[in-house]
Amino acid sequence: MLEVRGLKKTYVSKGSEYIALRDVDLKVKKGEFVAVMGPSGSGKTTLLNCISGFIHADSGKILLDGVNILNINEDMLADVRQNKLGFVFQDYMLVNGLTVLENIFLPQIIAGKGLKGMEKITENLMQNFGIETIKNKYPSEISGGQKQRVAIARALANKPLVLLADEPTGNLDSKSSLAVIEAFMDAKKNFGATVFMVTHDAFAASHCDRVIALADGQIVNELVRNTSSREFLNDILTFMKGINSDVYDA
Template identity: 45%
Template sequence: MIELIDVYKVYKLGLHEVVALRGINLKIEDGEFVAIMGPSGSGKSTLLYLIGCLDKPTRGKVLIDGCDTSKLSDRELTELRRDKIGFIFQQYYLIPTLTALENVELPMVFKGVPKAERVKRAEELLEIVGLGSKKDRKPRELSGGEQQRVAIARALANRPTILLCDEPTGNLDTKSGEIVMNIIKRLNVEEGVTVVLVTHDPSLKAYADRVVSIRDGVIYADRVSFEKSEES
């Protein structure tokens, strides 16, 4: 479970302070698909980075599986991100000199997974995202949608239980975006991966079990998605 308790995040810009988050309280259960929605500058990406241990709160606690992340060393935070959390960003951040297969292998290299096991896992993941036949292509030889699917495969390399997505369809056309979101939803439903999606696109609410709305650093709505409630 993910839990944020009275979380504040303040950035110092010269002599000024910018309050990005103001007293956030939020619980996300294992296996949930939660969409965090809000306009640009609302604090939604800051919230995601705190959940992903890419940043630390100015005040308050961020708990991952009951562990207070503020008490972890830099090495322990790195291990937590490596072993439990997968990241998908609007930018693909693929290494241009590596093939799709090698990009997916990379997180496993850092974990010390043997070569044969890495290759087998990377090939399986590329098959899952529909790119098994393009494993030897480099990013420049792939479309934007295909590059994002490689990024999804890479995010899953170390079998994370949490998948954090920051505007994952922001650079994609409608069809490619639907393919990417269907893959993420399938991972949530079939594999039980907890998904936290940050977006300003209202059409993506359809994929979530729950929608958390944020504005000016404050959660002002937290509800089961309309589409989900229609099913029940």
């Protein structure tokens, strides 16, 4: 589904170079829910932004269903972003002047869908994520957890190959975080979604199938969940404390 090979990214600022990604290789299977964790500055957002096509990697490959998106032209990349990828951000990025319903319609209108099809998909998504009762409200009138569930519904509307999320629970309290993580789990279970999520939150990561640990621009370990999320949380915390003891105080 998603495969990254030998990815390198160097930032140049004020004449000095900084290697943000050294040589990243990873694979995400269809229907898998994967978290990327690591200390601040380890390259998590850089990795996600390269996969998103927001920034251009120096070398390597990013294969999305076999197509190397580092090799395609701007028009094709725009099409990939619109139709093959779904985005969920820490600060929601909903359109404030549109209702919940209209926000979920928006990417579908841009993709040129007809009203009937749009209504059916949107209804189904809203039911799944428990946001039907707020469909006529504006983003300023709903909670952070609700906003993020609307953002997940919107990101799924065009049936992307992969859902990319950067710190989706970063602005939320623990109760709303759980509701958002459950929404990703529902996206996986009910819509077959593949989720690639960057997070600092070990609790959020403990609900994933796999955790990829990044440090200093390199993958340093991978933890596969084969126990309950509670036991997996302990494994993640133990491991992360080893990488950076002050970042991951539980």
